[in-house]
Each structure stands twice: as C-alpha cells, then as structure tokens.
Amino acid sequence: MSASLTIVMYHYVRPLQESHFPDLKALDLTRFCGQLDFIQHHYQVVTMEQVIAATRGELMLPERSLLLTFDDGYRDHYEYVLPLLIAREIQGSFFPPACSVRDRRVLDVNKIHFILASVKDSSLLVAELFAMIEEHRTEYNLRSNEEYFLAYSGGSRYDTPDVTFIKRLLQKGLPMPLREKMVNRLFRCFVTEDERGFAENLYMSANEIRELYSAGMAIGSHGDRHLWLNTLSDDDLESEIDASLEFLSKLGVLTRDWVMCYPYGGYNDAVLAKLRKKDCALGLTVEVALADPAIHDPLCLPRLDTNDLPPNSKY
Template sequence: MQIKIVMYHYVRQIQDSKYPNIKGLEISAFKRQIKWFQQRFNFISAKQILNAIYFNELVPNNSISLTFDDGLKDHYSNVFPILKKEKIQGMFFVSGEPLENQVVLYVHKLQFIIEKCPISKILKELMGFIQDNKSKYDLLDFNEYKKKLSTTDPFDDPETVLIKRILQFGLAMNARKQFIDDLFFKYVTKDEKSFSKELYLSMDDIHEMKEGGMYFGSHAYSHEWLEFTHLKNELEKTIRSYSKINPDKNSWMMAYPSGSYNPTVIDEIKKLGFRAGLIFEQKEAILDKDHAFILNRFDTNDFPQ
C-alpha cells in the first residue's frame, strides 16, 4: 500500500507581517490546498497508517495524510481550526525543548536571522567568525567547509544552503551556537523567552488539539541532526518530554529533524518503542514493516496552492 504524506512548517499570514521574508505558506493558500486535496484524496489518520503497516489493514485508494513539523503556534492558531472544521486529522510533530525551557531552537534562530539579514552579510560575518575563532574551537578554513558542505537544494540558493549546513552540523556545536546566538540577539531579539512563547505551541494548545482529534508525534528534543548529535543524550531528553505529550506508546512516531537519520538512529528509536519514522523524500510512502521507519513525505510546495 502506498499513500501520500505531506509536510508543512510555517502556515501564517506572511505578506505585510512582521516577518515578510520567512519561508512558509499563507493561510489563504493552505485553505485552497485543503480544498484541492478534498476533491482528489481520502484523508487518513495516524492510527490507520500504523494499522496498515503492522496489521495489513487496507486504506482507501488515493489516501493522504497531512503532517506539521516543529510544534509552531501557527499550527494551533491557523491550522487546527481549519482541520477541525473539515474533520481532518493532522499529525503534529513537536520538539520538546521549547516546551520545557522556553527557548528558541537553533534551527529557528537561524531562519529568523536569515529573514532579517541579507545572506551576503551573514556569510561575511560567518567567514570572520571562523577566522577569528579557529584556535578556540579548532575550526577549519572557511574554504574547507565550503568544499565539504556545498550542495544544491530545491528551496534555497547555494549560499543559503551552505550557511545552513555549516551552522546546523558543520561547525562544532559550541562554535555554531555562539555564532547563532550572537546574530539572533543582534538582528532578531534579545528577549528569547517571549519570542519562544510567541513561536511555539504550549501544553494547553496541545491538549486542546488532542481533544479536537489531532495526533502528536515526536520531532526529537532540540531539533539537532540525529546523524551528527550525541544521540543517546538527545533521545533520553526526547523520551522524557514526548511521553508527557503522548503517553500512548503504541502510537509513537518520529519525524526526523531536518530528515536526518541513519541505521543507528532507526535502531535506537525502535528500542525506545517508536513504531514509525518519517523522512523527507518526495515520493509516496510505502506502508509495510520494511518501510515503517523511512516513510516518505512530500512538501506542501509539491502540490497546487
């Protein structure tokens, strides 16, 4: 059995907003896309996906499921009312750290830095930071990072891709965190706690959404690339936070942050009781045990809006 799974992040009013350069989906476009899906597909739930994988239960032809990553306040304010009205279950994948500590995840700090600051300026500051801190953090020359990490991406220009890869996993963690914090406080805000409260779901939001029929999965704890982080520590924190959000271990699923996984990651989350894992590969998901931890997802931009 194969289904389409669609991935969303920001769903908000972007034009004429405080952050007009953030990459996301306008609410009006989301509404149009839902109508387009309703005319062509059958929405299915998280339970139907797991039952198809583990019990060979059939799903309707042309099945589709909608997933929303990062635990954003957008999902409560702008997505949940629409899905509840249309009787569609959304699958929401939440990182635990903002809920526990009212911080802004580094992936989002970087996104809002890029929203506020030209890429050329960030690149210049990054090159200077690497040069000035080579001995402190045992860093390579910038050109070595460029040679090692440059790649293409359908959603970003090459310079943006390079900056993201250097600052998401290329530099040592303490170096990249210092650089991102410095720029976030410089260009975005010095009040991280208030920004976090505005950006992310609260536990009250989550409880209301669950009561409204929504499913909650895990997006790990701190949204680090699981291939490159201290996996044991990240997963221990993930379980501590996620078990409070979803006590039903039989329904546990993880959307790997930034689509980062490898066989070790899969083995470890299996041991912890997860039943499925979602990746970012733009093709249909195969619902069987062999593919349970590599369920493909399309991006919202792959469909009409």
Template sequence: MSDRTCLIVMYHYVRDTTATSFPDIRALPPQLLAQQLDWLQQHYTVIDQAALEAAACGHAPLPPDAALLTFDDGLVDHYRTVFPLLRARGLRGTFFIAEDACAPAPRLLAVHKVHFLLAYLGAEAFGRAVLRACEAIGLPRTGSREVLGRDHWDDGGVRAIKHLVSYELPFDAADRILDDLFAGHIGDAAAFARELYLAPAMIREMAAAGMAFGHHTRTHRMLARLTAAEQDAELRGGVAWIRGMTGQETVSFCYPWGGPQTYTRDTLRILRESGYSVAFNTVRRRMQPEDQRYELPRIDTRDLPPYTASEPAPAPAFSAEEA
C-alpha cells in the same frame, strides 16, 4: 494501487508573512493551505495517524488514494491557523514537537535562529557574520559533504550557510555564534520562543480535539552527528513526554532535517527500543508497501498544487539500515 500506499505531506510555517516583522520567512500562506486542502480532499482520502500506523505495521489496509497531513516543529502557526482549518473540515493532522521548544519555559531552537536571522539579514550578510565569528574564535571552516534530503528550494548561498551552521560547525560553537547574532540583531531569544512555539495548553487542546502529536527530538540536533549515547538522550524520553501531555497510546517520530543520511542505524535501534510506532523522513515520494516503518517518506507542501501541477517524480529509495 497497494492498500499501503499513502501520500504523506509535510508542512512547517503556515502564516501570512506580510503581516509580520519577518516577511522573508518561507511560509505557506493560509489561503494556499486552504486551496491545497481543497485539492487533497478532491483527489485523496485524508486519513489520521492511527490509520497510517495500522497500515505501516501491517494490521489494516488503507483506503485507496490515502493521504496524511504532518506539521513539523511545534509552531504556534499550527494552533492559530492550521488547527481551526482542519477542525472546520473534519480533518486530523499529526504534529511533531521538540521538547526544548514546547516546554513550559521554551528555548529557541538553533534551526529557527538560522531561519529568522536569514530572513532578517539576508544570506550574504548572515554568511559573512557567521564566518567572521568563526575566525574570531579560531575555528576554521571544515570541508562539506553532500547530504541527501537537503532543501532543494534554497539557492546556493542559503544552502551554503545552512550547511555550515547545521552540518559542519561543532554544536557548541554554532550555538555560541547564533546566540550572539540573534541577541545582537533580533533580541531576546527566550521571549521570541514564547511567541513562536506551541504552549503545553495548546497541545492538550489540540490533542483533545483529535490531533495527533509525535516527537521531534529534545533539541532538534542532527542525529547522525551524535554518538549513540547522545542520540539516546535525544530520543528515549519522547514517548513518555508526548503521552503525558496528550494521553495518546502510540507516539510517532520525525527526523530533524529528515534526509536519510541525517540519522543512523543506531537511531533506528533506539526508536524501536523506545517504543515509537513509526518514523518519518523527507525522501520525496509516496509511502510504499516495502518501506520500513521507521523510514516513511514524505513530500513537501510545495511539491503539490497549487504550487505544481501534480506530484513530483519519485525519489530513489534509501535506507539507513543499508548504509
């Protein structure tokens, strides 16, 4: 096994949804996270972000059977549930945060409006509401195209409405529709955001305890849909923002949605120019020696025990450098 091979695991919501107003949010229950950490510690050496970066940049080898834990979206779950579990086990994780979500006055990201509206209304009702809103503003539905890295656990109806809102509709139209639906069905988005995301004080506390933080763009827009200048605005300030809160020397990056067709060669160029250390996508396989350091693959928690018997079959390699 190569000394640069690493199993990089991706997590999002970690919560007991039965104790919330949104039991249909797809989340990892805390007890299953504990079981998965047991399994990982039995079969892997769980490393920290610094060790991963040193290996990805060719500066130092990794231990055999290395694994890295990563957590996306800056959710308060990561402070209330994940942080105590990791600290009790002497483990460290890498947490990816978006600027709008984790600001002193946070804004609810469109991706999370979609998640909670789906959980509240169901895919069929939410889909009908979005299509009615599109018709009301004279916006025809555009043609879809396949996007690598889409969520393979969603059923067809959920995939279709997520694709329409996130991949097809103009951003301003999607924002307007989601704002109206969220206000009408769930309530005040600003108040919801204050309860959903990590506050700056939480981030500082976690960083002081050895947790690493990476950038997840400013607004969680899909980068491939943006011009180079718009991508620059999403990415350029992230290193300084993370350093200012945490004191970290290096800052990594994680692509929203993460499929290799959700970013471009311009994205990779801006990441290099901006000084990010490494970047992670969602290609479902282990990190290999030949992987570019701005396209490191990750697999989802549901690809591993206790959900499955073993790791998934490797996905084919793909690089935006070659697109």
C-alpha cells in the same frame, strides 16, 4: 497491488504579509487553504492510527490516501491550522520538540530562519560568518573560508548558494560550541535579545498541544532538543528519545503506538534499532517519495514537502 500513501510535511503556515517577518520562508495561509481544497478534492485524508494499522496489514488504506504532518510545534499550527482542520473534519499529526515547549528556548534551526528573514541581503550574513570564522580560526583549527563555502553552498532544492551556505555552516558545518555562539550572536544582533519572549510567540504551549490532542489530532515525538539522532552516542540517543517520550506522557498524549518524526530527517541503523526496542510504531523521514505501507519499513516512511504538491508537483 498495494495503495500508495502521500505524507505531506509542513513547517511554518501563517498569513505572511500581516506577520512581523514577511520574508520568512513559510507557507502563506491562503496557499495552505488552497492546498487543503486541492487535497480534499483529489485525496482521501487518513489518520495516523489508520496508517499504523495499514503498516501492520490490519487495514487497507483507501486509494490516493494522504497524511498531513506538521513539524516543530509552531504556534502557527494552533492558531491557523487547527481551526481549519477541525472545520474540515480531517486529522493532522503534529511533532513538537520537547525543549522549545518545556524550556521556552528557540531552536538554533529556527534562529537561523529568523536571522535570514531579518537580513534582506544574504551576502552581508556570509561576510559576517567569514569574519567570525576568521576570528576563531586558530582556537578551533578551522579550514579556509573558501573551503567552507565550497563544501556547504551547493545542491539545495530551494535555496540560493549563499543561503544554503549560511544554513549548513550554522546547522552542521562548524564545531557545536562555535556554531551556537555564532547563531546566538547573529540572533541577538538581527532578531531580538528576548529569546524567551520570542519562543513564547513562536511555539505552542503545553496546554495548546493538549487542545490539539483533545480535538482529535495526533501528536508524536520530534526529539527533546531537535538534534540529529544519527550523530548521537548510544547514551545520548537513549536520553534524547526518553526525554521526548516523557514530555509526551506529561502532556497526556503518549499512546501505546508512538511515532517518531526524525529531526532534520536524520536516522541510521543504530537509531532504528533503538526505536524498535522502544516499540515505536512509525518513523517519518524527509526522503522525497510516496510511501507504501505494505512495502516500506514502517520506521522509514518518506514524505513530500508542501512545495512538492501541485502546482509544483510531479507526484
């Protein structure tokens, strides 16, 4: 029988009450420490290199093995996570999108998180969005407000219908130029006008990522601009992947076996074919399940969210 592998996915990890945005949907640092205690008690933390070797049948992973992964390149990972992993002598794998580090731009997905963390009453934001859709309805040939709400407010595992609607409408639901315009307007209005300064605080710098790497952590690709890879044309997909690899290579962290962590978990057959051509060793999705390196396609490994671990766990 082959051993199962738990891959856990983290995003923001910070001492929330002392931060500027205590309402951010983040994992509090105290809970993270507790989770690490639990993990080290019940699991064997493995490295990315071991997982790659296991998918090739070169190595058998230990019983109850677990891989820690951290998406989006937040400074949280350098400031709070790295010292804990070093002290515990375990490895984490980190996936910074190139553009936020290189260009100091705040990703739209992060802007949306901080807009939500800055406005306590999410129905106010829904009303703002409805007004903006109204304003642009003819120009973009948009559907009715009710149709959008019906299409985008349901089925979330963690969020209320209002919050689900805000996130999905702004991440995917409207034409790209309009989404960007709306996100930027809300971000400037409710969060800050200084995007560059905000990005410098939010994301790691290139040197901080190099430090992570020299401390034995694994670094992989999370795309260049954090786009849904399964929505891109062949040329755009190619340049998105190449730009992210060039970014890793400039950091000095591109190894022969590189790993793709799909932004938003988005991939399809065309993406997989492209990654195979470029000798990608592993692909990490957001499908919720335990991974089995002997059975799963190495480019489609499922992950659990931190919220799926105990005390909430069914795994």
